[in-house]
Structures are given as structure tokens and as C-alpha cells.
Amino acid sequence: MAYQKVTQKDIDFLISITAADRVYSGDQINDDFTHDEMQEYGKFMPEVVIEAISTEEVSQIMKHAHANNIPVTPRGSGTGLCGGAVAIHGGIMLSLTKMNKIIEIDEENLMGTVQAGVLLMEFIKAVTEKGLFYPPDPGEKSATIGGNVMTNAGGMRAVKYGVTRDYVRGMKIVLANGEILETGGKVIKNSSGYSIKDMMVGSEGTLGIATEITVRLLPLPKKAVSLLVPFGTLDQCIETVPHILRSRSTPTAVEFMQRETIENAEEHLGKQFPDKSSDAYLLLSFDGNSTEEIEGIYDEVAQLCLSKGALDVFISNTQERHESIWSTRGAFLEAIKGSTPEGLDECDVVVPKNRVADFVKFCAELNKEYGVRIRQFGHAGDGNLHVYCCKDQLSDDEWKPKVEAIMQRMYDKAIELEGQVSGEHGIGHAKVGFLGESVGAPVMNILEGVKKAFDPKNILNPGKVVNRF
Amino acid sequence: MAYQKVTQKDIDFLISITAADRVYSGDQINDDFTHDEMQEYGKFMPEVVIEAISTEEVSQIMKHAHANNIPVTPRGSGTGLCGGAVAIHGGIMLSLTKMNKIIEIDEENLMGTVQAGVLLMEFIKAVTEKGLFYPPDPGEKSATIGGNVMTNAGGMRAVKYGVTRDYVRGMKIVLANGEILETGGKVIKNSSGYSIKDMMVGSEGTLGIATEITVRLLPLPKKAVSLLVPFGTLDQCIETVPHILRSRSTPTAVEFMQRETIENAEEHLGKQFPDKSSDAYLLLSFDGNSTEEIEGIYDEVAQLCLSKGALDVFISNTQERHESIWSTRGAFLEAIKGSTPEGLDECDVVVPKNRVADFVKFCAELNKEYGVRIRQFGHAGDGNLHVYCCKDQLSDDEWKPKVEAIMQRMYDKAIELEGQVSGEHGIGHAKVGFLGESVGAPVMNILEGVKKAFDPKNILNPGKVVNRF
Structure with missing residues (x-):
């Protein structure tokens, strides 16, 4: 792919169709634009950053890019985890954050x-x-x-x-x-x-x-209640989930969390989690339009958890308690990142709900086998798991082959369990290879054909999801 | 598109990869395979009909068709309403009804x-x-x-x-x-x-x-209840729907029906509808896991309907009553077809929920303006309307220009109301022109590009949805 470099003439033109105070080049470009939340996947400098404020501006920018064969990377807040919104081929970074109406x-x-x-x-x-x-x-x-x-x-x-x-x-x-x-x-x-x-x-x-x-x-549902349920073992914890889902008691959310991740979050947030009794927890929420409606449902689930080995069931039916528990859950990613400043890699597979236990146990084994600290948490209720390999004090030479091997084995395992490469983070440029391996050549050919139907010159965020056509 | 005709050699080969008693050609082909539920859109004879029983067979049939440039029309029960599963270019009709495991x-x-x-x-x-x-x-x-x-x-x-x-x-x-x-x-x-x-x-x-x-x-929800609500006028009936949807009382279904369509259904089913008090009805259903849960919800909706001009609210909380009302609703299409044996044409637009009243009233005006009997019913709760123009005793010469004009005006109106050509019936070959008009050339270009990515030789159900690439 031979893209045109952005020239001063291009920049002048781009300013003429937008505004000088929304076009940045050279040293004006903030380092934040060179990466998303995973700096581990590399830093890439766009040639020009434009903050668009209207559809019409975006259209004019694309017309110019198209006519001049300049790649364009659209970007929101840059909170992605797969290098989806980074300008790996340079060109224009098109920020949409000012289109915030x-x-x-x-x-x-x-x-x-x-x-x-x-x-x-x-x-x-x-x-x-x-x-x-x-x-x-x-x-x-x-x-x-x-x-x-x-x-x-x-x-x-x-x-x-x-x-x-x-x-x-x-x-x-x-x-x-x-x-x-x-x-x-x-x-x-x-x-x-x-x-x-x-x-x-x-x-x-x-x-x-x-x-x-x-x-x-x-x-908006009028009422919401959370249950925090400590279990004796991780196995009991995870294996209770399919039973909950098979009951008629549809929870809004079913998350699992482990003591070690909770401790990272406690440190990160500077406050204590309300329970210390266990290594493995389920966190469930229920919503509905009346207390009576929800009570019937969560009572049933609480009984079910206790019958499957839960040590206790803590009910959070005030907004304050509810938020206290969920803020811990919400801090997991940042907490894990904070615990391994040297770097980490992540995997966002999704598997059928009844294979979650298999995958969680598999990761625990990898942890031991490779001597790499692996933290995981996730959406036990929908089969989507977030697994983090922490570099900690490993040297680059130790880390690199280990993390590559672990990632490969995790993706292979997800496919073996009839899962998919990404549940919600996407492919970006970091996971294109794993996507190709998991779906195979006939599917990649079609994805590439679809890309071509929309973007025959391959100027829109090239190298993401598919990397050629 | 120059497709190959199916030869005896093709048929022999197709039998060799399937079975002689599942391959039909010439006079063996049942007339049913020449049309779907809308014979008005033409009858088309496939050259060969194959009943496949496995994915592997379908794969082998497609390999042969692909190598020999023979069009293939996949087909289920043939209950479509847009000519989607008819072989307008001849070739192979591939019935999947025996793949019924x-x-x-x-x-x-x-x-x-x-x-x-x-x-x-x-x-x-x-x-x-x-x-x-x-x-x-x-x-x-x-x-x-x-x-x-x-x-x-x-x-x-x-x-x-x-x-x-x-x-x-x-x-x-x-x-x-x-x-x-x-x-x-x-x-x-x-x-x-x-x-x-x-x-x-x-x-x-x-x-x-x-x-x-x-x-x-x-x-499976444990309880279901239906409400049949007669209104004084069609306007009151339709205009109540957005109020119901804005309340927190999510119904499972919200249908509207008019006296004249109910009468067609009574005749078709040979049994009486439980109420005769009104020209316009809403039919609602609610489901949930307990009587208490549903009661609170439907009580609120019943009160709301009464405050908006409902004449009464009939509650069907037994399976028998529930089925009696819904069987009338379920018979509408067949009943309308039965009332106009000379033919009809249908339109399946979807509009934003708060534009349903506008569209329904517009159709009533067309009825008067063109002197063509128009019957309509549909999913008031989701904006999807089914409108039938009945040929009745009109001559072909009278009917054709009138129905064409009415259809064009209905689709134009749907687009004006920010709706779409089809809510659920699809495009088939009968609505390709209307789709093109409604979405415009840039969208059709992309749809054609996508078609090309999947089917570069255009052998899979050609002439449906898109008609070229």
C-alpha cells in the first residue's frame, strides 16, 4: 500500500475546510494520539490530527483523503484495547470527540x-x-x-x-x-x-x-439490587453460573471476581472491599419495576447459590452499597494495570456460558506452567472473559516468548471451546492474526471483499480487522 | 447474465450426488414451486428442484452450479410475500424442507x-x-x-x-x-x-x-394475559399507542385491528369475534413470571386506554380466551386474501412508532381517492404495518395503474415519515425497485459490492434484493 504523505499543502487545505485551531501537525500532536489504552501494542504518530465538528467536515476531509490516497484513522476517546484507533500507517487522525452533541x-x-x-x-x-x-x-x-x-x-x-x-x-x-x-x-x-x-x-x-x-x-427500571456471593472455591463459584442462568431468574449481570484482583482494586481505590471471607465471588444484579418483583427473583437465586456451596449472600439494596461493590468491579482493569507498570497483555475471548469454568481453570494452569502472573475477571453470565498477563519484573527477553505462547494457547483454547477471539474489545491491529487463525481463509476472504465494497482504496483505518484485500 | 441451462447431464450428476427420488424436473415439478404466497408477482418454473438432506449435499450442489454457471434459488416453505424464493432465472430450486432436524x-x-x-x-x-x-x-x-x-x-x-x-x-x-x-x-x-x-x-x-x-x-414466561380494547374512533385507537409505550408497562405485543378486517376473519374462520362494539381495537399482550407481576402492569395500561377514549377493556387471562382472540388476528392475511380472489398487492412498511397514526390515516385516504378497497392491520407497537390493496371486481385495466400508483404513494409516504420499505417481509424481486428508490444509489452500490464479495458469479438467488453488480 503506497499511501501519499501529508504535505503542507494538504494541511493548508484541511485547515481551509475546518479551522486552524482544530488541526494539529508535527510537535503540536499530543502523545496521547499515538496509542490507545494498550501502549504495549506500539506507538504510532499520525501526520496530522483534525478535530471535526460536523458530518459535512468529515465528508470534506474524506473527499480530500480519497482523492489524495491518504489513510484516515477515526478516533473517539482512545480507550480501546486492541490498537484500533491508532494511525499505524500515519496520515490523518480524525478525532470525533468534539462532535459531542x-x-x-x-x-x-x-x-x-x-x-x-x-x-x-x-x-x-x-x-x-x-x-x-x-x-x-x-x-x-x-x-x-x-x-x-x-x-x-x-x-x-x-x-x-x-x-x-x-x-x-x-x-x-x-x-x-x-x-x-x-x-x-x-x-x-x-x-x-x-x-x-x-x-x-x-x-x-x-x-x-x-x-x-x-x-x-x-x-428505566425503578429498582435494582445486587448480590455479592462468596464461594468456598473458584470451581464452585464458576460452576454455579449455568444453574443460575437455567433458572427462570434472569439476572441483569453475573460477574465473577477473585480475591487477588479485588486486592489490586482495593489498593488502587484506597478503600476496602466489603468482604474478605473468600477467594472467589459472584456479583449479580437484578432490576425491575418493583421491590416485590425483584425480591422473588433474587431470593430464589440466593437459595440456589447457597445450595451450590456459597458461604453467604450479601444483599445490596441501597444505592450506596450497590455503588460501593460495583466501583470495585469497575476499577479492575486500571488496578491490574497499576499492579504491573512494566506492561501487560490482554485477551478478551468469549466462550459458550457452560465453558467458562473450563477456560478459567485453563488460565489458572497457564499461570503455573509459565510462571507469569495471570489475572482474570469477567462476565461469567455471558461467557466473556478478560484475562491479563502481567509482565511484573520479567525481563523483555523472558516476557516476550512467554506472553506470545500464553496468548496463542488461550486463543487456541477459546476456539477449542467453540468460542470467539473477541467478545467486546474488537480486533484492532493487535488481534488480526488471531482473527485470521480462528475464522479461516474463506471467512477472511469475505471480510476482505466487504471491506473492498465500502473502501476500495483501503484508506479507512487500514490494517485493522482485515489487513489486505 | 448468461446462465447455463440445466441439461440432462446436469440432472444425472445432481442425482448422483443426492438421490433420484429427491430430484424433480419437467412435469415432475409441482406448480407450488413456481410461486410463493403472492402469485400476483408472477409464476416462474425452475428447471430442476432438489430436496437436499445435508449440508454436504448443499455444498456439492453449489459446487456444480458454480462450476457450470447455473442459478440456484434456495427455498423453505415458500410462504414469502415478495417473490424471494422463486426461480426467476430458472436453474436449480434447492428446497431445504427435508433438512428438518x-x-x-x-x-x-x-x-x-x-x-x-x-x-x-x-x-x-x-x-x-x-x-x-x-x-x-x-x-x-x-x-x-x-x-x-x-x-x-x-x-x-x-x-x-x-x-x-x-x-x-x-x-x-x-x-x-x-x-x-x-x-x-x-x-x-x-x-x-x-x-x-x-x-x-x-x-x-x-x-x-x-x-x-x-x-x-x-x-419461558409463566403467565400471559391479553387485553382487547375497543375504541370509539380509529384515531383514538392509534394515538393511544405512543402513550402506552411511553409508560413503563412494556407490553409483549400491541396490534391494531379494524372492524372490516375482523369481519373478513370471522367469515374465514367461521366463528365470531368476542366483541362487536367498535370499529377499531387494540390487542395487547403481557407476559411475566407471576400473575401479580403482570396484573400491576396491565391494570395501568387498561386505565391509560380508558383515559384516552377506550370504550371498554376485555381481559383474557385464560389460555382459551387468549387463543380465541389471537386466532382471529392470526387469520387476517388469509381472510383478506379470501375476500378478494381476483388478486391483491401488499406493502409491509415500517415507520417510527409515533408516525403509525399518520400512515394509517394516509392509507384510509388513498382508499377513498382511488376507489380501491384497502385493508390494513399490523404491529402498532413496533411501527410495522401490513396494507393490502384488494382487486375485488376491478378489471385488469382499471386495477393495474391504480395499484401501481397506490403502492408508489405508500412507499413515498413511508420514506417521508422516515420509515423503511420492509419491516419484515423482505425485498424479493417484487420490491427491488422500491428499495433502490428509498435507499439511493450509494447504498445500493454498497449492497451490490457485498453481494459480489459473497457471490462473484451472481448465481445465488439472482435478481433478489439487488439486481445487478
């Missing part, structure tokens, strides 16, 4: 329309104020809605409510050639041709740039 | 895996027996699951539970060139590359042939 919260149709750069936490706040509910709940609340859509972010509540894809209903998209199109809309059903919005969801900015997004909302 | 109902992962030819009613029966629930509820229960997936069938329960797409988790697919691939699986989350399963859903057999499908299941 909530365009409409339509209470009649229960739909919200936002610019792509609206932060998840801002959107949650706005819909909650109107008594509405946007169910997707990825841990990183400072991510943009655009980023969530582009990785099909999942989060805690997938067990009951599904993932981002299930809520996206429409989009305004700028194509690689600068054309603007709208797809879907405020409609609940749609069988009008291949679903472009579903190709865009999870495409990590490689097929088009979503500048506006319409999502479905629900009425 | 329920492969697995996995109670641990709450997933069901079926061959594509399993009938919806058979699958519902099988999962219900295990206390499980497959929420998609298209009216035509003799359709195949494969057909449901290929049109992204919606049905009554979309208001609360979403559509077929939301339940499909994995597929075994035979590509146009005969390659077999698997995509997705028993996983709840997936961010592993562009979603092939979401391209396949709603693709009407033009991108690949799904031979096995894995869908998500839910625990």
Missing part, C-alpha cells in the same frame, strides 16, 4: 440520537434524567458512543439486555469517498436489504465513519 | 440449533416442552426457521423481545462456490470482525445458504 432524546419513539463523540457517561446521564434507560454498560464510561458502536461494546448487562448492536437502529455515515448516507432510522423492524448498520457495528472505523447514531431506549 | 436444545447455554428447514411451529413446540422460549413470533407458523432468518422475520412480539436477528447467534453456511463455513456460535457477545451472521440475516438467500442455525432461547 446529544441531538435528540425522543420520548415518544424511545430513541436517542447522538453525535458519535458523545461520551457514554454523558448519554447515560441525559437519558436517566428523562426516566429512560440505555442498557449497554461497558466498563469504560469515558468511551464515546461512536467507539462503543464501532467495537460492538458489550459490558455487564449483556446477560439480560444484549450488547450495543441490539440497540443501534440508525446511523449517518461518511463513506471512504466522502459520500454521506443514512441507514436505518427510528424503526424497530427492518428487512430492507442487507443490513448496512449491522456491517458498521463492530467494524472499527474500517468501513465508514458513523457521525450520528440513533439507538433504542427502554423505560 | 432439531439438532440440539442446549438447556445449559439456552441455545437451540436447528437445520434450516425446521418449521417455526415445530421449533416452538420443542422448546416449549423444555420450559424454554423462542420469542420471535411471525404470524406464519409453517414458515421454516431458515426462511425466518433469511427475511429477518419480525412478528408480534418485537415490541418487547425484538426480531429474529436479535436471536440468531451462529450459522453453518454454504457459500456460492460450495465452501462450507461456520460463523458465530453459542456466544452472547462477539466483536470478532465484521458480522457475517448479520449480513446473512435478512439476505434472502442471495449471499449464502444457511443450512444450520443456532439461536438464543429464554426461559
Whole structure:
């Protein structure tokens, strides 16, 4: 791929169609733009960073890039974990964070329309104020809605409510050639041709740039309760999950956590977790419209947990207690990162729910076998696990071959268990090889054909998801 | 497109890879295979019909068709309404109805895996027996699951539970060139590359042939209640719906029906509808795990309806009453067809929920303006309307220009209201023009590019959804 380098003439033109104080080049470019949350996957300097403020600007930028064969990397908050929003081929980095308007919260149709750069936490706040509910709940609340859509972010509540894809209903998209199109809309059903919005969801900015997004909302459940359940052993803990899911008591979330990760979080947050009795916990939440409705459900689950070896069941039915436990859960990633400043690598596989125990135990074995500290936590209720290999005090020479071997074995194991490479973080550039191995050549050929249909010159976020066509 | 004609040599080969008693040609081909439920869109004779019984057979048939440039039309029960499963270019009709095994109902992962030819009613029966629930509820229960997936069938329960797409988790697919691939699986989350399963859903057999499908299941709700609500006027009836949806009382289904359609159904079924007091009704259902849980919800909705002009609220809380009302609703399509044996045309638009009243009133005006009898009913709760123009005693010369004008005006109106051409029936060959008009050239170019990525020789169900590339 022979891309054109960005020249001063390009920069002058890009300023002429945007504004001088939103175009950065050379030393003006903040180091943050060279990486996402995983600096371990390399640092790459874009040639120019532009903060767009409208779909029309994005369109004009793409027209220029297309005509001049300049690669463009769209970017939201840069909170990704696979190197999806880094400019590995240089060129233009197109930041959408200034496109942060909530365009409409339509209470009649229960739909919200936002610019792509609206932060998840801002959107949650706005819909909650109107008594509405946007169910997707990825841990990183400072991510943009655009980023969530582009990785099909999942989060805690997938067990009951599904993932981002299930809520996206429409989009305004700028194509690689600068054309603007709208797809879907405020409609609940749609069988009008291949679903472009579903190709865009999870495409990590490689097929088009979503500048506006319409999502479905629900009425806000009136009550929520969490259960914190310590178990005697990790096995008992994990193996209780399928029993919970088979009961008719649909929890909103089912997370598992281990003592050692909790301790990292306690240190990170500077506050104590409310229980110290066990090495392995399930954390469940339930929501509904009345205390009675939820009580019946969580009582049943509490009894079930106790019958499967739970040591106790702590009920958090106040907002304060609820938040105390979930803030610990929410701090896991940062806490683990903090515990291994020399570096780490992560894996985000998803397996069928009844294979979670197998995968968790497999990782514990890898920990012993390679002498690398492995921390894991995740969404036991939906089979999506986050596993972190910590470099700690290992030298680069020790670390590199070990982590490569561990990652390969984890992905192989996920495939063996009929799982997938990524549950919610995506592929970026870091996982392209693992994706290719897991899905095989016929599927990669089709993905590459789809990429070509959208972006024949391969200028939109090249090298991510697929790396050629 | 210059396709090869099917020769005796082809037929002999096709028999050699399948079986003589599952391959039909010439006079052996049943007339049913020349059309779907809308004979109005033309009758087309395939050159050969093959009933496949395995993925391996489908793969071998496709390899032969691909090598010899023979078009292939996959087909389930043939209950479509847009000419999606008819062989408009002749060639091979590939029936999947003998691939009717329920492969697995996995109670641990709450997933069901079926061959594509399993009938919806058979699958519902099988999962219900295990206390499980497959929420998609298209009216035509003799359709195949494969057909449901290929049109992204919606049905009554979309208001609360979403559509077929939301339940499909994995597929075994035979590509146009005969390659077999698997995509997705028993996983709840997936961010592993562009979603092939979401391209396949709603693709009407033009991108690949799904031979096995894995869908998500839910625990079966223990209780269900229906409300039949007569209103003084159609306006009051339709305009109450957004108020219901804005309340926190999520119904499972919200249908609207009019006296004249009910009368057609009474005649068709030979039994009386339980109420005659009104011209316009809402039919709602609610489900949950306890009587108490549902009671609180439907009481609130009943009060709301009464405050908006409902004449009464009839509660059906026994299975018998429930089925009596819903069987009337289920008979609408057949009843309307029966009332106009000379022919009809249909439109399946979807609009934002708060535009349903506008569209319904618009159709009533068209009725008067053109002097063509128009019957409509539909899913008021999700904005998906089914509108039928009845030929009745009109001559062909009177009928044709009128129905063409009415259809054009209905689709134009749907687009004006920010709706889509099809909510759940699909595009087939009958609606390709309307799709092109509604989405515009840039979108059609992409759809054609996607088609090319999957089927570069354009042999898979050519002329459907897109008609060139």
C-alpha cells in the first residue's frame, strides 16, 4: 500500500475546510494520539490530527483523503484495547470527540440520537434524567458512543439486555469517498436489504465513519439490587453460573471476581472491599419495576447459590452499597494495570456460558506452567472473559516468548471451546492474526471483499480487522 | 447474465450426488414451486428442484452450479410475500424442507440449533416442552426457521423481545462456490470482525445458504394475559399507542385491528369475534413470571386506554380466551386474501412508532381517492404495518395503474415519515425497485459490492434484493 504523505499543502487545505485551531501537525500532536489504552501494542504518530465538528467536515476531509490516497484513522476517546484507533500507517487522525452533541432524546419513539463523540457517561446521564434507560454498560464510561458502536461494546448487562448492536437502529455515515448516507432510522423492524448498520457495528472505523447514531431506549427500571456471593472455591463459584442462568431468574449481570484482583482494586481505590471471607465471588444484579418483583427473583437465586456451596449472600439494596461493590468491579482493569507498570497483555475471548469454568481453570494452569502472573475477571453470565498477563519484573527477553505462547494457547483454547477471539474489545491491529487463525481463509476472504465494497482504496483505518484485500 | 441451462447431464450428476427420488424436473415439478404466497408477482418454473438432506449435499450442489454457471434459488416453505424464493432465472430450486432436524436444545447455554428447514411451529413446540422460549413470533407458523432468518422475520412480539436477528447467534453456511463455513456460535457477545451472521440475516438467500442455525432461547414466561380494547374512533385507537409505550408497562405485543378486517376473519374462520362494539381495537399482550407481576402492569395500561377514549377493556387471562382472540388476528392475511380472489398487492412498511397514526390515516385516504378497497392491520407497537390493496371486481385495466400508483404513494409516504420499505417481509424481486428508490444509489452500490464479495458469479438467488453488480 503506497499511501501519499501529508504535505503542507494538504494541511493548508484541511485547515481551509475546518479551522486552524482544530488541526494539529508535527510537535503540536499530543502523545496521547499515538496509542490507545494498550501502549504495549506500539506507538504510532499520525501526520496530522483534525478535530471535526460536523458530518459535512468529515465528508470534506474524506473527499480530500480519497482523492489524495491518504489513510484516515477515526478516533473517539482512545480507550480501546486492541490498537484500533491508532494511525499505524500515519496520515490523518480524525478525532470525533468534539462532535459531542446529544441531538435528540425522543420520548415518544424511545430513541436517542447522538453525535458519535458523545461520551457514554454523558448519554447515560441525559437519558436517566428523562426516566429512560440505555442498557449497554461497558466498563469504560469515558468511551464515546461512536467507539462503543464501532467495537460492538458489550459490558455487564449483556446477560439480560444484549450488547450495543441490539440497540443501534440508525446511523449517518461518511463513506471512504466522502459520500454521506443514512441507514436505518427510528424503526424497530427492518428487512430492507442487507443490513448496512449491522456491517458498521463492530467494524472499527474500517468501513465508514458513523457521525450520528440513533439507538433504542427502554423505560428505566425503578429498582435494582445486587448480590455479592462468596464461594468456598473458584470451581464452585464458576460452576454455579449455568444453574443460575437455567433458572427462570434472569439476572441483569453475573460477574465473577477473585480475591487477588479485588486486592489490586482495593489498593488502587484506597478503600476496602466489603468482604474478605473468600477467594472467589459472584456479583449479580437484578432490576425491575418493583421491590416485590425483584425480591422473588433474587431470593430464589440466593437459595440456589447457597445450595451450590456459597458461604453467604450479601444483599445490596441501597444505592450506596450497590455503588460501593460495583466501583470495585469497575476499577479492575486500571488496578491490574497499576499492579504491573512494566506492561501487560490482554485477551478478551468469549466462550459458550457452560465453558467458562473450563477456560478459567485453563488460565489458572497457564499461570503455573509459565510462571507469569495471570489475572482474570469477567462476565461469567455471558461467557466473556478478560484475562491479563502481567509482565511484573520479567525481563523483555523472558516476557516476550512467554506472553506470545500464553496468548496463542488461550486463543487456541477459546476456539477449542467453540468460542470467539473477541467478545467486546474488537480486533484492532493487535488481534488480526488471531482473527485470521480462528475464522479461516474463506471467512477472511469475505471480510476482505466487504471491506473492498465500502473502501476500495483501503484508506479507512487500514490494517485493522482485515489487513489486505 | 448468461446462465447455463440445466441439461440432462446436469440432472444425472445432481442425482448422483443426492438421490433420484429427491430430484424433480419437467412435469415432475409441482406448480407450488413456481410461486410463493403472492402469485400476483408472477409464476416462474425452475428447471430442476432438489430436496437436499445435508449440508454436504448443499455444498456439492453449489459446487456444480458454480462450476457450470447455473442459478440456484434456495427455498423453505415458500410462504414469502415478495417473490424471494422463486426461480426467476430458472436453474436449480434447492428446497431445504427435508433438512428438518432439531439438532440440539442446549438447556445449559439456552441455545437451540436447528437445520434450516425446521418449521417455526415445530421449533416452538420443542422448546416449549423444555420450559424454554423462542420469542420471535411471525404470524406464519409453517414458515421454516431458515426462511425466518433469511427475511429477518419480525412478528408480534418485537415490541418487547425484538426480531429474529436479535436471536440468531451462529450459522453453518454454504457459500456460492460450495465452501462450507461456520460463523458465530453459542456466544452472547462477539466483536470478532465484521458480522457475517448479520449480513446473512435478512439476505434472502442471495449471499449464502444457511443450512444450520443456532439461536438464543429464554426461559419461558409463566403467565400471559391479553387485553382487547375497543375504541370509539380509529384515531383514538392509534394515538393511544405512543402513550402506552411511553409508560413503563412494556407490553409483549400491541396490534391494531379494524372492524372490516375482523369481519373478513370471522367469515374465514367461521366463528365470531368476542366483541362487536367498535370499529377499531387494540390487542395487547403481557407476559411475566407471576400473575401479580403482570396484573400491576396491565391494570395501568387498561386505565391509560380508558383515559384516552377506550370504550371498554376485555381481559383474557385464560389460555382459551387468549387463543380465541389471537386466532382471529392470526387469520387476517388469509381472510383478506379470501375476500378478494381476483388478486391483491401488499406493502409491509415500517415507520417510527409515533408516525403509525399518520400512515394509517394516509392509507384510509388513498382508499377513498382511488376507489380501491384497502385493508390494513399490523404491529402498532413496533411501527410495522401490513396494507393490502384488494382487486375485488376491478378489471385488469382499471386495477393495474391504480395499484401501481397506490403502492408508489405508500412507499413515498413511508420514506417521508422516515420509515423503511420492509419491516419484515423482505425485498424479493417484487420490491427491488422500491428499495433502490428509498435507499439511493450509494447504498445500493454498497449492497451490490457485498453481494459480489459473497457471490462473484451472481448465481445465488439472482435478481433478489439487488439486481445487478
